[in-house]
Amino acid sequence: MDYGRLLWRQFRMEWTLYARDRGALFWTVLFPVLMLLGFGVMFRDGDAPKMPLVWVQPAVSQPKDQALLTALATFPTKLLPMTSAAAEAKWQKGETAVQLEPTQDGFRMKVNSYLLGQGQMTAQVIQQAFLMSQAGLTGQPLPKLIPVSVESPGHSHEHNFAAFLLPGLLGLNLTAMGLFSVGMVLVSYREKGKFRRLAVTPLPKWVFLLGQILHRLTVVLVQSAALILVGLLVFKIHNQGSYLLLSLVMALGTACFMALGFALTSFAETSETYGAISNLVFFPMMMLSGVYFTLDAAPRWLQTFSQALPLSPFLKTLRAIFNDGHGLQGQGLGLGIVALWTLLFFGLAVKRFRWA
Helix, strand or coil, rough: CCCCHHHHHHHHHHHHHHHHHHHHHHHHHHHHHHHHHHHHHHHHCCCCEEEEEEECCCCCCEEEEEEEEHHHCCCCCCEECCCCCHHHHHHHHHCCEEEECCCCCCCCCCCEEEHHHHHHHHHHHHHHHHHHHHHHHHCCCCCEEEEEEEECCCCCCCHHHHHHHHHHHHHHHHHHHHHHHHHHHHHHHHHHHHHHHHCCCCCCCCHHHHHHHHHHHHHHHHHHHHHHHHHHHHHCCCCCCCCCHHHHHHHHHHHHHHHHHHHCCCCCCCHHHHHHHHHHHHHHHHHCCCCCCCCCCCCHHHHHHHHHCHHHHHHHHHHHHHHCCCCCCHHHHHHHHHHHHHHHHHHHHHHHHHCC
C-alpha cells in the first residue's frame, strides 16, 4: 500500500474541507490580522490612550484653575469640560473615572470606585500637576520632569503597540488552533460516529492523525506568515532575532497546544461539553498570559500563577526573540515549563484517547 499517497490525499482532503469553511478561515487567518491592524492603527505612534478627566467648569475662572489646566497639559490627559449638571449626569451613568471640580479655595476630586484601576492613575497625575501649578503660582521655579525613554527590554526603541501585540497574537492563534480547530473537530468526529466508520476502512489510523497534524501545522504557518507580513508591510515591524529560533519556539508551542487539544477531547462526550471545557481553559490563558497587556500591576500571586500557564512563558520567549533579538539564553525555565506541559498533555491524551 502506498502510504505516502494516502497521506497526501488525506492532507489534501483536510485542506479542502477547511477551505470550504469560511467561518474557520475568518477566525483563524483574517480575524488576527484585523486585530493587529485595529490596535496597531489606534496606537500607531506609540501614544498610550489619554486618561479622560471630567472638568467641571467654574462660573468664574480663577488663576489657580488656569495654572492647573496648564500643568495638566504636560501629562497624557484628555480634558472633558462640562457644566455641573452634565458632569453629574455622566457620573450617575458610571461613565466617569475621575471628576475634578474647582471650588472657591481649591479643588474637589472624585474617583469612581468601580474604575479604580484607571481612576487612581489619573488621580496621581492630577496631584502632580497640582503641585506644579502651586509652584508656579507662588513664584517658585517649576520642577523638571524626569525624561522618559520608551524602549523594549532589549533596548529596541519600538513605539508601536503592534510590535508588542504581534507575538501575542501568534501565541493566541496556536492556543485557539489546539483547543478549537483540533479538539472540537475530533470531538465532533467521535460524536458523529466518523471514527467508528474510519475503523472499518483501509485507511490506517496513523495516516488519519498525521494528516490532521500536518494540516494544522500548515494552517499555523499561513497564520503566522500573514501576521508577520502585515506587521512588516503596514507597521514596519521586523523580527529582531533569528527566524530559525523563532520557528523552533513556534514548533514547540504548536506541539504543546495541539497536545492540549487532544487531551481535553478525552473529557467530553459532546461538542457542547467540549465547548465549555475549552473555553474554561482558553479564556484564563488569554487574559492572564500577556497577550494584550502585562500583569505588572496584578497581585504577586496572580503573576506567579500566570507564569505557570503554558502560554505565558511561551509568549515571553517569543517576544524576547522577535522584539528584542535575544537568543535562548535566560529562557530555559520558560521553555522548560512549556516542554513539561507538552509532555503532560501528550501523556494524558495517549492514556485517555479513544476512537469511540
